[in-house]
Amino acid sequence: MLYDSLEVLAYDQLPTAGALRTLYESSEMLHFIRRCLGLAELFHYGDPFGALNVSIMRDGDMLDWHFDMTDFVVSIALQSAEHGGDFENAPMVRAAGEEAISALLAGDHTRVRIEPMKAGTLMLFNGRQSMHRVSPIVGTTPRYMALLAYDTKAGTDSTDELKLSRYGRLPERREA
Ligand SMILES: O=C(O)CCC(=O)C(=O)O
Numbered sequence: 001m002l003y004d005s006l007e008v009l010a011y012d013q014l015p016t017a018g019a020l021r022t023l024y025e026s027s028e029m030l031h032f033i034r035r036c037l038g039l040a041e042l043f044h045y046g047d048p049f050g051a052l053n054v055s056i057m058r059d060g061d062m063l064d065w066h067f068d069m070t071d072f073v074v075s076i077a078l079q080s081a082e083h084g085g086d087f088e089n090a091p092m093v094r095a096a097g098e099e100a101i102s103a104l105l106a107g108d109h110t111r112v113r114i115e116p117m118k119a120g121t122l123m124l125f126n127g128r129q130s131m132h133r134v135s136p137i138v139g140t141t142p143r144y145m146a147l148l149a150y151d152t153k154a155g156t157d158s159t160d161e162l163k164l165s166r167y168g169r170l171p172e173r174r175e176a
Contacts, residue, residue, distance in 0.1 A: 004063050006134075007056040010049035010167050024052045024148045033074060033150055036124055045070040045149035046157040049167045054078070057085060057143040063134040065105060067094065068127030069158040074148040075125060077117040082139030087115045089125070089132045104131060117145070 014021050023029050024044070034042035045051040047070070057063075075087070090104050090111040104111060115123060125132075137143055163170055 004165075005057075005061040006063060007058075007061075008166055009054040009056070011052045012048060014052065014054070020052060020054070020146055020148075029148075030150070033072070033124065037072065039152065041152065042072075043151050043154045043156070045151050046155040047149070047163070048171045049163055049169075050147075050158055051149050053147050055143075055145045055147060057081070057134065057137045057145075059137055059139060061143075062136040065131050065133045067129070067131055068149075069162060070149040070151045070156060071126065071128050072150040073125050073127045074150070075117065075121075075123045076146040076148070077119050077121045077123075078144035078146055079142065080117070080119050081137040081143040082141045084136050084138040085117075085143040086135040087117045087123075087132065088135060089113050089115055089130055091130045092126065093131050094129045101131065 011021075030042060030044065034040075050070070055063075088109075090100075091113065093100050093104060093111055096111070100111065117123060134143075160170055
């Protein structure tokens with residue numbers, strides 16, 4: 001059985017004045033991504049952990065096929081593994097329907113592209129529509145990926161289930 005295995009630094013664990021938060025929180029970056037996508041409106045993802053996070057994948061770690069719960073992710077490759085850690089992507093497969101998704105999960109890789117994510121690569125990616133995975137890491141050099149998330153609707157959030165499985169915790173609930 002396949003399983004997800006990775007470490008993650010959540011948004012609230014990244015330094016407030018650090019480069020990644022400064023970039024993500026800048027209105028210039030938001031407008032730049034919005035304009036790249038040709039959209040009239042774009043919002044930061046509402047997940048307080050996942051809106052901006054850094055995934056750390058070490059020898060043997062992998063991420064299985066999934067869709068994201070946000071519309072767009074800007075992935076910035078900070079460090080590549082020696083081997084493996086390929087970003088495998090079936091672009092817009094959701095629109096192709098259940099049959100195409102089932103075929104992919106059954107091992108039909110006709111639609112799959114391996115995106116060349118070397119350190120320094122910035123990729124704008126539609127993860128809600130495109131099923132993707134990261135192949136197992138091989139070697140002692142960890143793979144670091146910064147993930148900046150955006151949505152076409154304000155306040156879009158993930159589920160408690162996803163937060164618990166990925167971050168191992170839930171945000172503190174505010175009293176009404
Ligand atoms: O690390 C990557 O390249 C993709 C990450 C991803 O798909 C995810 O964190 O959901």
